[in-house]
Amino acid sequence: MNIVVCIKQILDPEIPARDFRIDSERKEAARGSANLVTNIFCENALETALQFRERAGGRITALSFGLESAEDSLRKALAMKADAAALVINDGHPHPDPLSVARALAAAIGKLGDYDLILVGRESGDWGAGQTGALLAEELRVPCVNFVDHIDATPDGFSLKRQTDTGWEIFAAKPPVVVTITNDEHNVPRVPKTRDVMMSFRQPLTKWTLDDLDLDSAEIRAANSFYEVVDLLIPVKETQCEMVEGESLEAKVDDLARRIREVTSAL
Amino acid sequence: MSDILAILFASTGFDGAAQGVLGEGRRLADTLNRKLHALVIGPQNEQMNSSITPIADRVTAIDQPEFSEYDTEPYLHALLAICNQISPRVVLLANDTYSQEIAPRLAHRLDGSAVGDVTELKFHDDALRVTRSVYGGKAAAIIELKRYPAVVWLRARAFAPAEPRTETIAQVEKFTVDLSGDFRTRIVERKREALGATRLEDAQIIVSGGRGLGGPEPFEELQQLADTLGAQMAASRAACDAGWVPPSWQVGQTGKKVAPGLYIAVAISGASQHLAGISDAKIVAAINIDADAPIFKRCRFGIVEDYRKVVPLLREKLSGTEK
């Protein structure tokens, strides 16, 4: 059973809003003092894969399409005990459109060999397009099941439980299949053991450039045949919060109730 | 050719989301001087059809029994077929689970492009440009679609419904899809929670709890408060991740995007990914013991106090005993 988990390294989405700045030339968030982290849904995906492997066996390869710095995310995946890791180095557009990402990943997966299950985070914490998994499935010509939070092996393939707006659904899927993963109380990513972190730096990590892959590298570098970000701005939004008035708790809650009633009566 | 296609699911009815999609479709079609074509897929819904026919120029229904319940691959197959027939310029959907997963795949098969959670659409010469929030709600991006059809899913409650025409009503045409062939995935089991009277996205008043509640039991207190107000319940991602409440209660960048008239955030810190889910809320009120919590920058009014002291007292005061 071969499992590929695609992970993306992004700017820390939790930097304070006041520190958030835009690089208007590159049309992306300015690096500033923000750190680089692995997208949380990708970590959820990796955790899902690790738990699946504990139950049903398999070999997990972590794959990323990104800058050289993405190696850190892949090392962390190895520390969490992924079996192998590969990086496709993006030396083109700083934020490639989802189709370019899907194509790069698909080409890399082609080089990795056979696979049964590909896990992708449902969306990233920076651009949040939420399309990589679906487009990757189309590029590979396999089905896609989205917003999954639990995977079990069955005689025919997989049983996938996924979240919907109103509850959940269970899919029966024959491999190979692409699955996008969403967060759940059970797939909070594990903390790697220190020894594993230390070992992760000594494990082999495959690196490819776009030219190593079977794709139109010029198109992928331009990365705007699907769509293009033509502007990026920070919306001006200021609200002034009024604290409730009152000397005692009773008085304050009175004020709160009054304000709430004011609003609800107008609805 | 080059018309606007709005895709709606019969099972959800003509709710606020559908109204927004159709409304925006109408506006776009009028701007481009083209036709608005509405597609309804799912079990036949007369009521819905009669709401749509006064707005769209053409209405097509796909109501074969195979589509009575949603399943990804058959629905994708069907929508592909209709798109191949109609060859729209722009395809619009709402931002529910099913629309989000189908849209990119549909776009790919049509050699088009896709973009989602859009709050504004404009044509710039011949190209469609959309606005969507990115970086957890901290920024807004203007994106130009390069391939067509452009498949766009909308943050539907950000759009106004269209006025129904009185003069011309479209006819509902049936479309039959050939469903031969094997699909490698299928839904074998479903669960729908007992819904409140309204879905979270349509709720006007929402009471939402966060990490500060510390466990599932305090949510019962909040539920009582919600009942007093006639509000829906929601939660932050932290509470859902901890398993205190069902994932369908999650509001945030991932999770529901809500647009209530009043959103009461209890023990929610207000991380930007949560704020991204309530950016369309008109008024936010916050109850939080931490004066530093970022939610206080977003709310209209708030109280810095332990929710345990506030909520029961608040419920008392709101449940009718007027001073």
Place this chain on the structure above:
Amino acid sequence: MNDSHATREVFWNITQAWAMYALLAPTLILAGYGFYRRVRVWKRGLSLDRTDRPAERIRRLIIHALAQRRTTRDASAGIFHTLIYTGFIILTLATTVVFIHQDFGLPIMRGKFYLYFQSFIVDVFGALTLIGILIAAARRLIQKPKKLVFTDEAAMILAVIFLIAVTGFLIEGWRIAATSDPWGHWSPFGYLIARASGPLMSDETLKQSHAAVWWTHTILVFGFIAWAPYTKMAHVAFSPINIYTSSLAPAGASLKHIDFEKAETLGVNSLAAFTWKDLADFDACTECGRCTAFCPANMVGKSLSPRDIILDLQRFMRANAESAFNKIPSDGDGKFPPIIGAVEATSPDALWACTTCGACMEACPVFIEQMPKIVDMRRYLVMEEADFPDTMQEAVTSIESRGHPFRGTPWGRMDWAEGLGVRTIDQAADAEVLLWVGCGGALIERNHKVTRATAQLLEKAGVSFAVLGREEKCTGDPARRIGNEFLFQNLAQENTDKLNRHGIKKIITACPHCFNTFRNEYPHFGGNFEVYHHSQYLARLVDEGKLKPEKKSEKKITFHDPCYLGRHNDEYAAPRRLVKLASRSTVEMKQSREQSFCCGGGGGMSFIEEPPDKRVNQERARQILETDADRVAVGCPFCMTMLEDGINARKGERDVRVIDVAELLWESVSADVKG
């Protein structure tokens, strides 16, 4: 009779005295073996050098072993222990005198020396010993303090010593009576016994009784000597050894370094991973229970008990003296028998309740190092098993990925400085002093005022200072205390290199945790800076006349010693100076200075969700409220947060505020500040 002839016949009325000498050998062998058995186990631990700086060690021995300074802190225990202990010393001296007199043939036991010392003083101390035993017994049987461990062994020890003393007096008394000793009255208690029993017993009876009691006494004494090393009485040898080999470093420097290249296991989950000194600590314990009595976590009802950790592991060590140090044969990974959770006291729940405040170590009369062992075990759980409380995991992950533990903070590193014109090190390479803001000082809004006050005071005093600004990263203290030594070392090396690159020599910080880390832990990584807590530097500026306190507040104020400034680094005076300069009415809490009660925020505990009825900060808040003070001064961002929370929970309708010493001083020196 001529007093210069005063003496007594050794072995009077005792035939077969040779039997006593014969008994000596097996007694000493048994006793020796008892000690050897323990020491042999210590040798299975890792090596550690605790023989450096002998002069200081001897000084410590004199103050704490001889003068019993810590033991006497607890009045009731101090009294009886001093009585028994000094009694033992005097009586041992007396026996030595007999030994020299009898076996070495040096006739020292006579004359005035015999009368004043051997008779009178020895008698008095014998009686005092008896009184001591009685007090001890009353404490154990009637008062029953919670911190004591009530074992049969402890009762037996008291009984045996009691009997030894009583038989000693009987021997003396009956000898005096039977021999009509002319100097008998120099031994007042023996004389009393002689006067009381002499008329009741015939000469024959006296002699027989004397002999019987003499042999009883001898057997009791020899029995006690042979048996003692197998009981907690071994502390007469092990406690001084423990005091001599105790750590001379300040409590803030008590955590061990790990060499990640060489370490076989990270952290401790077996006796084999402890040092010999840790193992000796287990044996040195006298079961006095003070560590637990002073433990703030224990005091609010948590399962942590430092005393039980030491004693449970002591028993574990004795029960598994061989197997504990050998790898488990059936275990493929080559692990040793685990100790975490192997005894109740080392369950993870207990380990995660520790605030690393060091009250246990401060209370221990024999200088056992309880807290570092807890951190040792935490290290194993964190680094080998990645098994530790979720909220601590989040804090550590946050330190790792964004350089501070406060995930979700809306503040950046320089927001506190808005409008102040504070220079960063890049703008001010000539700055004399680096103001290290710290994560607490920058990212928690309440502390902004403290950082601002500090910066404004430095400005006013004309100090040329700069901050690191956005480059600042966590010193690693919370990661280290939680147990992620790996992350800590990476941060420490990175920070040290950064500071050295900037040519930093002097650092001022308002956070005692940062202060402690820079002062005691960074030198290992090449960071040798002059480090000041802001209270120290500000007090100095006042002394130099560069800051002039003018106003004194009328509000009654008390001071809460931060553990990492006080106990860990012996600084109690500087912050108090600032409080006194700015306030007219000050009051000291009962638990202050060395006995200060932790705010509950150290050791990663400020990141834990505690059960509402077991909160250390609320207990401290109660103590603060008890003083009737309107304000409590602090010198630490963690104390600020924890005490504000605690006081809010407990204050009811009262208005009690928490204020930093810098804010106080600023209040006092600046004309335009609203108090």
